[in-house]
Amino acid sequence: PLPEVLDEEMIASVVHGFYDEIRKDDLLGPIFNGAIAPQDWPHHLDKMCAFWSATLLRSGRYDGRPLPPHLALPELGEEHFRRWLALFRATVHELCPPDVAVLFMDRAMRIAHSFRLAIAFNRGE
Numbered sequence: 001p002l003p004e005v006l007d008e009e010m011i012a013s014v015v016h017g018f019y020d021e022i023r024k025d026d027l028l029g030p031i032f033n034g035a036i037a038p039q040d041w042p043h044h045l046d047k048m049c050a051f052w053s054a055t056l057l058r059s060g061r062y063d064g065r066p067l068p069p070h071l072a073l074p075e076l077g078e079e080h081f082r083r084w085l086a087l088f089r090a091t092v093h094e095l096c097p098p099d100v101a102v103l104f105m106d107r108a109m110r111i112a113h114s115f116r117l118a119i120a121f122n123r124g125e
């Protein structure tokens with residue numbers, strides 16, 4: 001059973017808090033701000049809320065394909081994934097109780113790993 005405090009509101013606070021930090025990050029900020037124009041951020045944040053809602057609450061709110069935009073980013077490497085996960089970990093531990101933070105992290109690490117494998121495979125490594 002999911003912790004009761006894990007709801008759409010908590011997901012929205014994590015998503016907004018995380019991308020506020022990411023956009024200021026020296027390594028990841030330029031990648032995100034290069035791919036997403038200022039006027040497109042509200043749409044991106046809505047999509048990411050839908051993604052986490054579908055992933056953790058099984059709400060069915062997201063039916064996109066998460067991988068392709070990452071394959072299209074040149075030079076996405078280990079250091080980017082490490083930074084992404086470190087920032088995400090800091091955000092969820094700041095905003096969520098520990099049992100909820102673990103649910104977010106567990107899923108984020110699995111997906112990050114699947115992206116890494118797909119990127120390596122795509123490059124023929």
Ligand code: HEM
Binds near residue numbers: 031036047051069
């Ligand atoms: C979309 C970057 C890791 C989930 C995007 C976009 C960028 C990006 C720039 C927007 C693409 C666009 O709209 O043009 C990165 C970078 C990462 C990273 C630099 C770390 C190396 C992750 C991880 C997850 C994730 C670990 C999942 C836990 C998504 C999803 C989308 C997205 C769901 C939306 C895909 C869609 O359009 O439906 N990412 N990402 N990303 N990212 Fe990531």
